[in-house]
Amino acid sequence: MSALSLGRAQLVAVSAAIAALGGGAVLVALTIPPDAAGAVVGARSFPVAVGLVLLSCGLLLLLEAWRTPWECEATDPEAPPLDLVPLAILAAGMLVNVLLIKAAGFIVASTLMFAFTARAFGARRLWLSLLIGFVLAFATYYGFARMLDLRIGGGLIEDLF
Amino acid sequence: MGSLSGLLDGFANALSPMNLLWALFGTTLGTFIGVLPGLGPALTIALLLPLTFQVDPAAAFIVFGGIYFGSQFGGSTTSILINTPGESASIVIALEGNQMARRGRGGPALATAAIGSFVAGTIGVLCLSLLAPVVVRVALAFAPADYFALMVLSFVTVAAVLGNSLLRGLASLGLGLLLGLVGVDLQSGQPRFTFGSLDLLDGIDVIIVVVGLFAVGETLHLAARHRSTREEITPVEGSLWMTAQDWARSWKAWIRGAFIGFPLGAMPAGGAEIPTFLSYFVEKKLSKHPEEFGRGAIEGVAGPEAANNAAGAGVFVPLLTLGIPTSATAAVMLSAFQSYGINPGPQLLTSHADLVWTLIASLYIGNVMLLVLNLPLVGLWVQILRVPTPYLYGGILLFATVGTYGISRSVFDLVLLYAVGLAGFFMRRYAFPTSPVIIGMILGPLAEQQFRRAMTMSQGDLSVFLTRPISLTLLVLAVIALSAPPLLAYRRHRRALASA
Amino acid sequence: MLDRRSFLAATAGLAAATAGLGLPAAAKPFGSVSLFIPGAPGGGWDITGRVIDEVLKKNGLVRSSRITNVGGAGGTIGLPQFINQYDGDPNALFIAGAIMVGAIITNKTPVNLGLLKPVARLTGEYQVLVVPAASPVKTLAEFMALLKQDPKAVTWAGGAPGGTDHIFACLIAKAAGVPLSGLSYVAFTGGGGEAMASLLGNQVSAGISGYGEFAEQIKAGNLRALAISAPSRVASIEIPTLVEQGVDVTISNWRGVFGAPNLREAETAALIELATAMVQTQDWKQQLATRGWSDQFLPGAAFAAYLEQDVAATRSVLADLGLAK
Numbered sequence: 001m002s003a004l005s006l007g008r009a010q011l012v013a014v015s016a017a018i019a020a021l022g023g024g025a026v027l028v029a030l031t032i033p034p035d036a037a038g039a040v041v042g043a044r045s046f047p048v049a050v051g052l053v054l055l056s057c058g059l060l061l062l063l064e065a066w067r068t069p070w071e072c073e074a075t076d077p078e079a080p081p082l083d084l085v086p087l088a089i090l091a092a093g094m095l096v097n098v099l100l101i102k103a104a105g106f107i108v109a110s111t112l113m114f115a116f117t118a119r120a121f122g123a124r125r126l127w128l129s130l131l132i133g134f135v136l137a138f139a140t141y142y143g144f145a146r147m148l149d150l151r152i153g154g155g156l157i158e159d160l161f
Numbered sequence: 162m163g164s165l166s167g168l169l170d171g172f173a174n175a176l177s178p179m180n181l182l183w184a185l186f187g188t189t190l191g192t193f194i195g196v197l198p199g200l201g202p203a204l205t206i207a208l209l210l211p212l213t214f215q216v217d218p219a220a221a222f223i224v225f226g227g228i229y230f231g232s233q234f235g236g237s238t239t240s241i242l243i244n245t246p247g248e249s250a251s252i253v254i255a256l257e258g259n260q261m262a263r264r265g266r267g268g269p270a271l272a273t274a275a276i277g278s279f280v281a282g283t284i285g286v287l288c289l290s291l292l293a294p295v296v297v298r299v300a301l302a303f304a305p306a307d308y309f310a311l312m313v314l315s316f317v318t319v320a321a322v323l324g325n326s327l328l329r330g331l332a333s334l335g336l337g338l339l340l341g342l343v344g345v346d347l348q349s350g351q352p353r354f355t356f357g358s359l360d361l362l363d364g365i366d367v368i369i370v371v372v373g374l375f376a377v378g379e380t381l382h383l384a385a386r387h388r389s390t391r392e393e394i395t396p397v398e399g400s401l402w403m404t405a406q407d408w409a410r411s412w413k414a415w416i417r418g419a420f421i422g423f424p425l426g427a428m429p430a431g432g433a434e435i436p437t438f439l440s441y442f443v444e445k446k447l448s449k450h451p452e453e454f455g456r457g458a459i460e461g462v463a464g465p466e467a468a469n470n471a472a473g474a475g476v477f478v479p480l481l482t483l484g485i486p487t488s489a490t491a492a493v494m495l496s497a498f499q500s501y502g503i504n505p506g507p508q509l510l511t512s513h514a515d516l517v518w519t520l521i522a523s524l525y526i527g528n529v530m531l532l533v534l535n536l537p538l539v540g541l542w543v544q545i546l547r548v549p550t551p552y553l554y555g556g557i558l559l560f561a562t563v564g565t566y567g568i569s570r571s572v573f574d575l576v577l578l579y580a581v582g583l584a585g586f587f588m589r590r591y592a593f594p595t596s597p598v599i600i601g602m603i604l605g606p607l608a609e610q611q612f613r614r615a616m617t618m619s620q621g622d623l624s625v626f627l628t629r630p631i632s633l634t635l636l637v638l639a640v641i642a643l644s645a646p647p648l649l650a651y652r653r654h655r656r657a658l659a660s661a
Numbered sequence: 662m663l664d665r666r667s668f669l670a671a672t673a674g675l676a677a678a679t680a681g682l683g684l685p686a687a688a689k690p691f692g693s694v695s696l697f698i699p700g701a702p703g704g705g706w707d708i709t710g711r712v713i714d715e716v717l718k719k720n721g722l723v724r725s726s727r728i729t730n731v732g733g734a735g736g737t738i739g740l741p742q743f744i745n746q747y748d749g750d751p752n753a754l755f756i757a758g759a760i761m762v763g764a765i766i767t768n769k770t771p772v773n774l775g776l777l778k779p780v781a782r783l784t785g786e787y788q789v790l791v792v793p794a795a796s797p798v799k800t801l802a803e804f805m806a807l808l809k810q811d812p813k814a815v816t817w818a819g820g821a822p823g824g825t826d827h828i829f830a831c832l833i834a835k836a837a838g839v840p841l842s843g844l845s846y847v848a849f850t851g852g853g854g855e856a857m858a859s860l861l862g863n864q865v866s867a868g869i870s871g872y873g874e875f876a877e878q879i880k881a882g883n884l885r886a887l888a889i890s891a892p893s894r895v896a897s898i899e900i901p902t903l904v905e906q907g908v909d910v911t912i913s914n915w916r917g918v919f920g921a922p923n924l925r926e927a928e929t930a931a932l933i934e935l936a937t938a939m940v941q942t943q944d945w946k947q948q949l950a951t952r953g954w955s956d957q958f959l960p961g962a963a964f965a966a967y968l969e970q971d972v973a974a975t976r977s978v979l980a981d982l983g984l985a986k
Contacts, residue, residue, distance in 0.1 A: 014591050018332050025339055025354070032353055040616040043351040046609045050338045057332040070326060072592030080389030082590075090384050094579045097562060102572055110559045117558050118551035120384045132552055133559070140563055144197065148208055150567040151695070151746075207728060301862030305847070345741075348848055349822060350734040350768025359772065363731065363742035429858035484877055485703060485857050489730060492702030496711055569746050614847050618816045618865070 007075030011065035019058025025051030089120040105155010106145070110137045168290045171518030175219045175526055183220045184530040187227020192535070194228065195235020198247030198372045198564035202232040203489035206497075213497050221497060222520045226527030229490060233473055234278055234531055237466055241270045242545050245376040245557055247564060249367050249603055250433035250469050252596050253441045255375065257454065257461030264457050267546060268401035271539045273411045273459055274466040275532055276403075280412075281419035281467035282528035285474025288423050289481070289521055296475070297482045300428045305614035306625045310635035312608035315435050317639045318442035319600050329593045337601020340365050347606065348613050360573040367602055369565050373578045374595045376561045378585020380554045385586070387550065401540055411463040414444050418467030425468075426475025429487045433472040434603050440468035442642070474524065481517055484509055494520075691935060694726045695753040699739025699761065701732030703857070704820075705871045706756045708952070709784065709916050713754070716944045722935060735764025735821025741772050747921040751928035754780065758916035760824035762968075762975045766985045767823025774972075778920035778929045779964040781936040784949065785957040786871040786914050788829045788890040789900060793863040794883050801887045801906045804867065805837050812839040817846045818856045819869040823984055825914040826869040828975075829890060831982045832910045833903075841982060860884060871914055872898060873952040898953050915957055915971075917964060933961045 029047035064070060073079045093116025100109035114133025115126060123129050138157070145152045194205045206225045213221045233250075240246040241258030254274065261270040288296065303311075319334065343354045344364025355361040403411070421443065422436040444460040445451060454461055477494075479485040486492040498509075501516070510517055535542075545553070566575045588595055619625040626632045696714055700706035710728060717723045731739035736757060747753040755777060765773050792798045798807060808815050812834065819826030827848070831841050847865060849856035860868040861883055868875070868884070878884045879900075889900040890912045903910045920932045939945055940958045949956055959967055979985035 011591065014587070018336075021339070022335070028354060032351055040621040041613045043346040043349045043353060046605075046612075047339075047342050047353055050335060050342060050605070054332065054335040054339060057328060057335055060328055061332060064328065070329070070592060073590045080386065083385050083388055086384040086387065087381060090381060093558075098572060098575050098579070101562070101566060101575065106562070106566070110562055113562070114555035114559055117380070117555040121387055121551035121554055123549075123551035129551065129555065133555060136556055136559055140559065144200075145563060145567055148194075148200065148204060150200075150563070151570040152563065152567040153570050301858055303862065304859070304864040345734045345738045345768070345770070347733040347738070350737050350764055350770065352771070357771070359741050359745055362771070363738050363745075429855050479858065483857075483861060483883075485861075487702075487855075487858075489702060492707065492711075492730070495703075496715070499711070499715065571746055573745075614849075617845055617847050620813050620845065 007072075008065060008069045010074045011069050011072075012062060015058055015061035015065045017058070018061060019055055022051050022054025022056070022058050025054060027051075086120040086122075089116055093117050093120070101155075102153070103155075105158045106152050107134070107137045107141055107155060107157040109155075164290045167514055167518040168521060170515065171520075171522030172525075174515065174519045175223060175522040177219075180220055180223050180523075180526070181530070183216075183223045184227050184526050185534065187224035187527060188231040188530045188534050189227075191228035191231020191233075192235040192238070192531075195232035195237075195247065196239050197560055198239070198245060198368070198376065200232075200564060200568075201248060201489070202229045203493050205232065206490060207493045210493065210496060213501060218497075218501055218516055219519050219523060222523035223526055225494065225497065226520075226524040227530055228527075229473060229524070230278065230282060230470065230527050230531050231534075233469055234275065234535060237274045237278075237469075238271060238542055241274065241462065242267055242542065243553065243557065244379055245561075246371055247368075249371055249599055250437055250472075252371060252375070252599050253437040253465040254462055254469070256441070256596060257458050260455065260457035261459065261462065262543075262546065266457060266459075267543045268539050269403045269407050269459060270457075270462050271542060272403045272536065273407065273415075273463045275535045275539070277411065277415040277418065277463045277467040278470040279528060279532040280415040281422060281470040282474060282525065282531075284416070284419040285423050285426075285471040286521055286525045286528070288471075289474055289477055289524075290518075293478045293482050296424055296427045297478050299424065300479065303428055303631060304629065305611045305618060306629050307631040307635065308611040309608060309615055310626060310632035310639070311435070312604055312611060314635050314639040314642070315438055315600075315604055316608070317642050318438050319597060319604075326592070330597050333588070333593050333595065333597040334601040337370075337598035338605040339601075340370060340598070341602040341605035342609075347610055360571070365577065365602075366565075366569075366574065367599065368568075369574055369578050370581050370602060371599055372561045372564055373581025374585035374588070374598060376557050377579060377582025378589060378595065380558060381582055381586035382589045383550070383554065401543065407459050410448075410450075410459050414440075414460040414463035415467040417443060417447075418464035418469075419471040421464075422468035422471030422473075423475040426472030427478035428475075429479060429485065432488070432603075433469050434600075436468040436472045437465040438600065440464040446642075477521075477524070481510060481520070691723045691752065691931075692725065693752060694723045694935075695747065695750065696726055696728045697739065697743045697747065697753060697755045698728060698730045699732065699736035699743070699755070699757065700730065701855075702730055703874075704732065705760075705786070705874055705914075706736070706758065706916065708873060709758075710756045712948050712952070713756075713783075713918070713939065716939055716942055716948065717935075719944055720939070720942045722938055722942075733821075734768060735824045736761040737764050737768050737770040737821075740765075740770065740774070744772055744776055744922055749923045750921045751924055751931070753921045754932065755919040755921070756916065757919055758825075759914045759971065759975070760820055760826070762972055763823040763825060763828060763979060764821045765823075766972070766976050766979055767827075774919065774968065776922045778922070778924050778932070779961065779968055780918045780920050780929070780932045781940075781961070782915050782917035782957050782959040782964045782967060783936070783940065784916050784954040786873055786916070786954050787895065787898075788825060788869055788912055788914060789872045789875050789879075790829075790833065790887045790889075790903075791860065791868045791870075791875055791879065791884040792866065792887060793860050793868075794885055795863045796866065796885065798866075798887070799885070801901075801903065801908065804887055805833075805908065807866075808834065808837045808839055812837075812843050813845055815845060815867065816865040817844070817867050817869060818849055818859045818865040819846060820849065820856070822846070822848050823979060825871075825912060827984070828978060828982065829869050829910070829912050831984070832912065833908065835982070836908045836910055872900075873954060876953060895953065895955075897950070917959075929961070936960060 032044045034042045069075045093113040097109045097113040111133040115129040118129035194200050205228050236247050236251040237254045240251040240255035242262050244255050244259040246252045246255045258270045345352050418440040421440045425436040444464040445454045448460050476488050476491050479487050480491045486495050565578050696710050698706050698710040714726050743755050798804050817830045859865050879886050886900045888903045891902050892911045
């Protein structure tokens with residue numbers, strides 16, 4: 001039953017994180033100054049309430065995770081272990097997009113992200129994904145972004161035409 | 162029956178072969194816009210505003226009406242087929258619609274959405290013609306206290322989308338409420354949860370969270386399991402068309418959805434989200450097949466889609482009767498009126514009745530064109546599911562970039578999108594429902610503002626929620642919605658025991 | 662429904678959509694202009710922005726434009742967004758006005774208008790005090806009496822706290838000798854439809870806004886104007902002033918346009934030129950007349966100097982009213 005205990009540990013961690021988020025929210029909310037303008041209910045009340053809701057949810061979930069972990073992928077003994085390789089490839093693609101979109105422009109950055117994503121989902125032919133990604137990004141840029149006057153900015157290819 | 166003859170005159174003005182071509186252009190463009198996340202009809206209509214300098218009002222309004230209804234339908238299409246709603250009002254449609262699509266029933270799901278839009282549009286336009294003055298009086302009777310009671314009712318009905326664990330659903334809702342609080346407080350102007358960051362002062366865009374949780378989260382989730390689990394998505398199984406049972410289960414949902422959507426859309430602080438939740442809740446409670454909800458119940462698509470569309474027609478009530486725009490689309494329509502040299506205001510309907518009726522007729526023509534265009538195309542849309550997974554998800558991430566970065570040109574927003582996507586991945590892994598996050602984000606700030614306004618107006622007297630008839634009625638409804646299901650279950654249980 | 666960024670609209674010429682696809686973005690200086698409106702649809706800034714948009718396009722001063730609405734908290738939500746997203750954008754115009762000056766001071770917003778490039782002050786508008794048509798109050802005197810009798814029972818619908826509307830309400834209350842802490846001022850931040858709906862639905866006792874926003878409803882008899890905040894009667898507006906009714910309160914609300922932060926001098930100059938060209942058109946003059954706006958055109962450096970004065974003056978009024986320290 002190691003899968004279950006590992007799953008339980010994850011659920012405990014998640015519940016604790018929610019409780020911590022709620023607690024943190026309450027602490028931050030308490031630093032919001034009460035209104036000066038004499039409003040009956042100020043800017044502080046709702047944030048504190050929301051923080052308390054999250055905090056109590058987190059604590060109750062902690063209890064549940066400890067006693068009877070709920071069913072989900074992480075606790076399902078049948079479920080395969082977490083496959084990190086495609087996730088890492090996807091994350092790399094997103095990172096490339098974030099880093100390049102301002103400097104190299106939408107078409108270049110998004111074509112690369114498309115290729116990374118396709119690779120993460122098992123596409124073998126890199127040239128094909130690059131080609132499809134480029135055509136899609138190009139068509140989106142000129143078909144939509146330019147036409148709708150979106151503020152997607154210029155770039156290496158965008159500035160050519 | 163002055164309004165009916167007015168409407169007929171409107172049709173006479175609007176119906177011409179050339180205008181039908183304009184309608185085709187508008188609906189097609191609108192559908193494509195709706196398919197892209199983050200891009201709404203307001204943006205597109207505004208883009209085409211200079212059209213008003215060149216063509217007659219009927220043609221311009223027909224194009225705008227087509228774009229308006231077309232984009233709503235386009236948003237539903239992606240929600241149903243690939244679980245990537247592009248705007249907050251279509252997340253409810255994704256709940257059941259995508260489950261249907263996964264089971265090879267994408268065709269009927271799209272069909273019930275298209276016909277539901279049409280039915281709701283018809284009801285909406287009729288109500289707009291005949292009942293607008295009445296509806297607007299009801300809408301204006303809503304004070305902040307009543308709005309807050311409406312929010313309470315909405316929060317209660319959210320339980321219907323919480324999934325199978327109340328606690329995890331509440332945690333998701335709480336997360337959404339927290340995200341909605343980030344930014345400058347709309348009432349007092351105080352920054353909250355911004356940690357001194359300029360990027361957070363203007364708050365977190367709901368679209369980023371919608372696209373992040375659904376499109377990006379789903380992509381990450383599938384990527385982590387595609388090598389181990391062969392998840393077969395059946396593009397089409399059985400008929401592409403609706404069966405007799407589908408019809409039987411859909412038609413009441415369409416009509417109920419329309420009558421929920423229209424009045425709520427007409428309210429100055431209404432919007433299209435609340436009616437879709439309410440319709441989903443109503444359908445789930447009234448359905449003879451409640452066990453199918455969460456696994457592709459057709460009523461769960463038919464009702465909310467109709468509600469969404471009727472709310473879209475309802476937005477025109479305050480615009481045409483009072484000259485008040487209550488949505489971005491309505492504001493752009495106002496500009497269109499101004500381009501024709503008309504100052505919209507309370508006398509619009511008396512001083513420029515012909516133009517108003519032309520607009521209403523044009524909306525309807527757009528609505529009919531949508532049905533004509535999209536029903537035959539259902540088979541084509543479903544083919545999206547045949548796109549190989551690597552390219553489908555590559556494309557989804559690319560469109561997600563356009564819908565966020567393309568609007569704001571902010572790298573921070575892009576990072577936020579992916580961070581929210583990661584959160585969506587974990588939520589799927591640990592079985593937390595995602596839609597309550599969006600609901601919390603939308604309803605939270607509204608509920609807070611209305612509550613604070615109500616308290617200012619009553620000088621802190623909480624009894625205002627019980628002394629106003631509208632507010633009291635809504636709160637009673639909320640209590641019934643909360644207590645009825647357990648009571649019914651109890652009675653059923655007793656009866657089962659008695660008969661055993 | 663007001664949420665922070667949902668109101669997004671764009672306008673661009675059809676010509677641009679169909680023919681201009683292949684043109685580089687910066688072929689002509691004002692092919693495309695972004696108008697950023699920090700208020701909700703239907704509010705004062707929104708009307709101003711949309712009028713500017715129409716006049717610019719009708720006179721061929723720009724080929725296309727896009728409008729973005731980001732309403733709430735007297736414009737202090739839109740301001741940081743504009744600063745973040747439009748930094749150095751030579752084609753962007755930001756609509757702002759006196760309301761934002763007050764809101765920034767009251768809210769202690771970490772950014773201010775000083776970061777933007779002042780292009781031109783355009784219009785001035787007086788504030789109007791109205792009551793719903795169904796209200797028993799017929800005159801300003803009756804209103805003042807009611808206010809003195811039970812200040813908390815009088816609910817006011819207006820814009821953001823610290824803005825011109827709020828200051829106007831406080832000045833009236835002060836003139837009535839009523840403690841400001843007990844004012845039931847309901848802020849409909851971002852202005853627009855919701856505030857109007859609360860008045861038309863008779864949900865509040867009184868409303869405050871610029872004349873332009875109320876004009877149509879006053880003409881239709883849905884709202885009753887009690888007084889206007891001008892020092893003396895305004896031609897074409899048949900509303901008595903507060904002063905002539907014995908309440909010594911005057912206030913006016915300017916609106917203008919700003920350029921993005923960190924523009925080069927030539928870029929700012931080009932925007933000033935655009936604004937100057939706009940105010941000279943017949944369409945603009947006609948819009949001023951029909952909307953009851955006064956021409957307060959003041960370009961560039963003179964506007965910057967005026968802004969500095971206005972910030973200081975507003976700060977002292979707000980401090981006087983106890984809304985700012």
